[in-house]
Amino acid sequence: MNDTENIRVYRSGTQHCRVLCLGSNPALQYTLIFQKLDIGKVNRSAQQITTLGGKGQGFAIATRAYYGDSHNNVVLQPIGGYAGDQILELQKKEKLDCISVMVNSCTRTATTIIDNSTKEITELVGTSEPISEFESKLFVDAAIKLLCCEQHPKALSICGSFAKGLSINSIVEIVKSKHPETLLFVDSVDRIENVLELGNTDILKINVDEIKSLGLRVLDNKDSADSTRNIITGISKLYNIKYIALTNGPLNAIFYSSDTQEFTEIQIPDISSIVSTMQSQENIVINPIGCGDTCSGVFLNLVVDGEKPLDAFIRGLAAASASCFSLAPNSKFDKKIMEEINLLMKTN
Template sequence: MVSSGMKANGLMLQDEVHQKRELIAVGLNPAWQKTLSFPEFIPGEVNRASSVSLFPAGKGINFARAASIWGAKTTVCQFLGGHTGEFIKEGLREERIRHVSVELNSPVRTCSTCICMKTGKVTELIEPSAPVPSRYVRSLKKKILEKIPSSAGIALCGTYPEGVGAGFYADIASAGKEKGKIVMLDGFKGIGETLEKGVSVLKVNKSEFSSLTGKRDIFEAAKAFFRRYDVRFAAITDGPSKAYLFDMYGVCEYKIPACGKVLNPIGAGDTVSAVLLTELVRGTSPAEAFRKALGAGTASCFNIKSADFSIARAGKFAQKIRILKKPY
């Protein structure tokens, strides 16, 4: 629902429809995910899980999972290796998620989510990723650049491991811009060069946006961001609180309704990114695309598997989200 009296601008207008619909998700830090549920999780004590779920994850894979659920043909591009890499490949086959992977000698990290069913609190334990030798970095970048002409949108998902420099994302963003693709960046560390080269959409959370701009006030942060970078718009989430969609002229504020006790919020932000880019490629206005994306992100919090959700539930949540357009 959009508040009455809102004037159309770049955020409200229907976007260009891209004939090529395939998405590329660049996720350089995949993970073999272990999600454990505990009747009660007590730090410093021996905690026995009541259930465990194992599945492929990491921001790139989460993006690809959510985009695939939303109907987008998506390929995740990544580094894999070791027995955990084999587990990931098998999991992606089962989910019918396509991937372009460069094999490393070191195993993919394992990440563990600990869910306390009593309090609803979630604790995430993240292993470090192994350094990537330069020859593998060059190989993956070459494969990604070769796929760009056949794609409509590119998502640069998260941070990059040791051995991968800032130029990796920047070169992909530059190539995407040159070929008229929508380039989304979901990251905030070491991404200045990438933002300068050709990002269409920045999607981060409120804390990350403040870190990126050095401004605590979100409106001052937006002003500083658009003074510095030629980015079309910035989509900012803040968990269950308000979300914001900025361009250089104004902002859409999104009021997210209360949705009750959630199960697992890990991957909700990746779901938002995936649905947002999918809808932009389809020609949906940025304001409406973000509303649908926020509905999907909320729906994903009710499943154990990261970035997994019901389309019907996502639609119901999206319908309840109110949008207020205003200058800043």
């Protein structure tokens, strides 16, 4: 795919698209660090960092952190306004492969606020202006063109929320166009039932609050009010989902395989044990923003590489924990720390 009036293409290599990631709601990410935050007062930050935000964009950052290059992952995104221009420059700097549908509306911003005195973190997420019907069609057409090429992608990843103006029907149209051998990975709960109803989701990666909310919407009252594991099996059966990977922040994660109907509980190590081995411990801030995207990027790419889904999920969780040590950009991590954490992961 080449540049046109409405499409901008940045590829760091010449290989075909291996994983197509729908990063349909990007953000320009600000991280503001305060020595002490006084609510209700004028606060001046000690440091400001401007980086990339958005789940699909974090997915790509994590992939590059793991492999050292884009691994032929391509992010498809709507981009516009001053924030969009900055995002494009930052993506080039990070050498992320992106296809950008240029829109007239301004892309949103997101702000992470870090209080150094308490180590507390707050995330403020803005809203992008709606994209037009014509721009939405450009997005869909670009996705279908990539999915239907002779060397079709090995996986399609749906990440995060959808920009206003990009309907769920548009996402369904994209998913319907994929090759049967293209693995479908869903890391989104934004009006996602219509996609799941197609019955071809290979992996649903979701957090515990999201799956409970989804269960309340789509399962009968008895099942949705029951245990988390019953909700997982209910949703897996309802939508014919092969694997469900459930995260719960620093608490235990769960992996479910519909083939074996087995649950595996994964114990996430306390990363404070890692902090104790680091230099300048007093300056370390644990920033969990973007951890889920880190997990998704590493998890899916390892599955595409041929690793067993459970093992890939565990490594994705280790990468997510390692990314907590990165102030910015979100989802970047030190692979050595990731490997150290991976050795501490336990299953039962």
